[in-house]
Amino acid sequence: MDGYDKGPGGGAAGPGEPAPEAAEPGIAGLRPGYQIAAACALVVVAIAACVHVGMLFLHVAPSNTVTKQHGDVIDEWIYPEFEQNWKLFAPNPLQQNVAVQARAELRTAEGGVRTTDWYELSAEDGAGIDGSLLPSHTQQNELRRAWDFYVGSHDSQNRPVGLRGQLSERYIRRIAYMRLDREEPGGRGDEIARVQLRSKTTNVRPPKWSDEKVSLKPAYRMLPWWPVEPDDLPLADDLPLAGEPDRARAEGMGR
Template identity: 35%
Template sequence: MAESAISPPGLTAPPDLAPAPASGASAAPGTPPDPLAPRGIPLTGLRRRLARTAVVLVALLAAVHSAMLLMYVASDFPLSKTYTKQTDWWMRPMFPQDWSIFAPDPSRYNLHLEVRTRVDGKLGPWLDLTAYDNSRYRGDLLPSIEDQLVLRRAVSQYQTSARNRSRSEEADSARSRNARYLLNVVRVRLADMGRPTGDAVELRTRATRIPPPGGGATSEPARYRTLGFWKVTR
């Protein structure tokens, strides 16, 4: 005859060793629900298809975005050059990237944009817009990367389009667009500085040599490149 297990007096069986209720039997009133029991609305056939479709679409969107991001930052790849318009349309202006897979050659010069205005036929002093931008963000704990790159990108885009000697309609449109953008950025900076724009502005870039690590100040003079006079329309 089998002997039944006898618990010591005053002790009860642990909750996890308590016998499970028989199949089909309802839980006793006041019993807390099982935390491992499935909850929520059961997925029907239609809901399953919708959930699977959503997962596939999200995965496809992530794959396309990853491919576009790779071609955008790897601009030297032949495939990236072939689909430049498509990647620019996808990445800008919502997902701009200011980095590249391959580290560029470190710059040897600090490039500053300088401007002077013509008011009542007289030219004013040269104003360093780059130094003004740097002073605005110096000491800021959370500076905006986009705001810091506005002036630099405007100058870079204008110089790139100006070096393009093509006379095609597309090249002329790019030069005109980049020139207007640079002039608008200059006008905004002058307004921030409380300076009048006058009827024309003269722009130039000043490049100073960056001394090597551990070296002293360089004796190489600054290099200036004029960008000409720009008429300012009201």
Template identity: 60%
Template sequence: MDAYDQGSNARREPDGVPGPTEPAVPAAAGPEGESAPPEPDGIPAGGSGVLRAAAVGRPEDHPEPSEDRPGPPEAHPDPRTGVAALSLGHQIVVAVALAVVAAAVCLHIGMVFLHVAPPNTLTKKHGTVVDDWVFPEFEQNWKLFAPNPLQQNIAVQVRARVATADGGMRETGWYDLSAQDGRAIDGNLLPSHTQQNELRRSWDLFTSTHDADNRPVGLRGALAETYLRRIVVLRLERGDATGRSGVLKSVQIRSRVTNVPAPTWGNEKVSDQPVYRELPWWTVQADDTEESVR
């Protein structure tokens, strides 16, 4: 077979690659005698398609981006938010505040747990500390879930004898302290039960340390009287029960107990008449007044 194939202008080596002595072939003329555009990278028009594809894909034909030719834009990290966006000093302050809050929450939960837990070594040794933390604001009891829950409304009322500026003595009407506490709570978005619990607990202490004739039973009777008398005296003075020039001389306390009405769908009949328990007149001591508290 001849070294030059018919219809081809290039000599072929056995592997189909142009030989080293292959002559250059002029570009084919286009229509109307114009020269055809050069092939990419100087590949002759009559060359093989495989050679053209290989030449186009050579790495030296695609140089790396240079300073004059910028590359793709760099990705920026997302901006920091929350605590991470604060300075180091503020982050330390936030961390300390969170640690203090977490410690206070753990302490409170532990105190309440010891309060409601059965008697144990800790409550026997530190029972006073637990009670001081829990009472009166965080008191826990089982009255709502007991077999016989509380079915009475107990109101503590007080009246006073006031010495007037002209040397006379006048007696006030009954002040319903429990009703005042209820009105302060109703409709309040952030109510405080401190005064309500204080008054209720002082009355419970009195009734548990006195018999039906209001005589003290046990060693805490005198303490219960002093505690209850001091609470009502302070409430009367803060409510301006004595007037501008009056002096509080003595107080009398009573309880008004009414039964909770039975539900409409029940057959139980309960009395709706209030039951009163009046205590004797107590002389106001010097350490019961607002000035002694200050």
């Protein structure tokens, strides 16, 4: 040893000199300006967390004076990222199986029109999830949440209630079109002109020890036919980009 003590910071302290003081941990070890900035950031995060928890509480709480007066503000905060579904903890949990089906009206290459059979969209998602250790979020929730979104924003006559009703229509229509287009229901040259959806709701059979009697006959909710709009069509990789049609036409004339 050379007679020098190593300070906490790794520096050497001379004989008889006090060791350098260790820096205080956490925010206290920062310079005053940084301490103020860190404290302000913590205050902002704490306020945002309190507001978020309060909004969630008001969203799931029974109707009250606050929700009646400020329901629009609460909905804007919650939807769509923080939507809550507490049906699992309801006094009467869901006792029905809801399956979503879709079919298409095709415009054939010969100029005719024909309608496909019903495609079991929910069953296809279930088959993709069954046996999968890591099923995708899309397979589990996209179709189910889209249907819940539609039902919750329409009345019993399938009339949209507010702007969310119109949004839900476009959303579920695009999902149906993309699913049907993936199945390629028509022949070469056939195009999907319209799509239609329906739900098939079946009661879950009560357990053997229960005296409850329920009908196992499925109930259907039929939605209207929706024409496929240009915005519903996915972008094709082989479509010419802006400014390319003239070049493609010139190349075709040069052949």
